Amino acid sequence: MHTSNTDVQGLKKSATHFLHSQNVSRSISMTSSEIAELTGKFHAHVIRDIRVMLKALGDDPVLDDVLEDKDSRGYTENYHLNRELTETLVTGYSVPLRLKVIRRLHELEEKTAKPAFDISSLNDPKVLLALLTDNVRKVVALEADNSELSHENLMLEQKVAADAPKAAFFDAVTVTHETYSVAEAAKLIGTGQNRLMAFLRQRRWVTLRKNEPMQGPIESGYLTAKLSTFEHPENGKTTVSTPRVTGKGLTKLQALWARRDADLLGDAA
Numbered sequence: 001m002h003t004s005n006t007d008v009q010g011l012k013k014s015a016t017h018f019l020h021s022q023n024v025s026r027s028i029s030m031t032s033s034e035i036a037e038l039t040g041k042f043h044a045h046v047i048r049d050i051r052v053m054l055k056a057l058g059d060d061p062v063l064d065d066v067l068e069d070k071d072s073r074g075y076t077e078n079y080h081l082n083r084e085l086t087e088t089l090v091t092g093y094s095v096p097l098r099l100k101v102i103r104r105l106h107e108l109e110e111k112t113a114k115p116a117f118d119i120s121s122l123n124d125p126k127v128l129l130a131l132l133t134d135n136v137r138k139v140v141a142l143e144a145d146n147s148e149l150s151h152e153n154l155m156l157e158q159k160v161a162a163d164a165p166k167a168a169f170f171d172a173v174t175v176t177h178e179t180y181s182v183a184e185a186a187k188l189i190g191t192g193q194n195r196l197m198a199f200l201r202q203r204r205w206v207t208l209r210k211n212e213p214m215q216g217p218i219e220s221g222y223l224t225a226k227l228s229t230f231e232h233p234e235n236g237k238t239t240v241s242t243p244r245v246t247g248k249g250l251t252k253l254q255a256l257w258a259r260r261d262a263d264l265l266g267d268a269a
Helices: 005-020 032-039 043-057 061-065 083-090 095-113 119-123 125-173 182-189 193-202 215-220 247-268
Strands: 029-031 067-070 076-082 223-232 236-245
Touching: 029 032, 029 083, 029 095, 032 043, 032 076, 032 083, 032 095, 043 061, 043 076, 043 083, 061 076, 061 083, 076 083, 083 095, 119 125, 182 193, 182 236, 182 247, 193 247, 215 223, 236 247
Parallel strands: none
Antiparallel strands: 029 076, 067 076, 223 236
């Protein structure tokens, strides 16, 4: 960054103006690395610009606020500049870059300007009432959240308890390779053999006349066909196909039967 003698005088004048301004906080500082990040410049170039600026300022008292971090070899790692020097440095940068740095300085100033809580203010009844009211509001909101969470947990526990028999039933029969007769399946579901057989005919799991398993449920893995042979008095040796319910089919039937009961209750209502 090139700075002429005329610029130096202007910078000194500007620095003096900032020094005596009541709006400037001398405690605010920025590092050369942060300036580099904000402006998109190489950090080495920012350090170079700072050194040029410091040399131009000569013995100005503002230089007493400059801090320099060095590594073990004596190389500069970072400069810490107060607000005066930061704004003086970026005066030679482009308008968009200056704006970025100045906005960051304003952010730092706002953070520094926030007053700490004064404990003596508790002696003021209005302040104390406001704090107590705010705390009560927070406690009420927290209790409402806890109440809602407790209700949700209770509903979840009730659902888990209600679903437990269904889950146990599913785990017990779905993975088994055993098959069940219609009478056994009816008992497990909680109904009678004739009612379940009528339901199977209605759902077209078995044929209407002979109650033999249909191809669809067999292919779906819900039923198997047990073939039995017996001597018919008139027809001689006869083979019949009897439906056997698989574990998968039993789970499916329980769901269909439960839905049927729900539909019946809905119709009654």
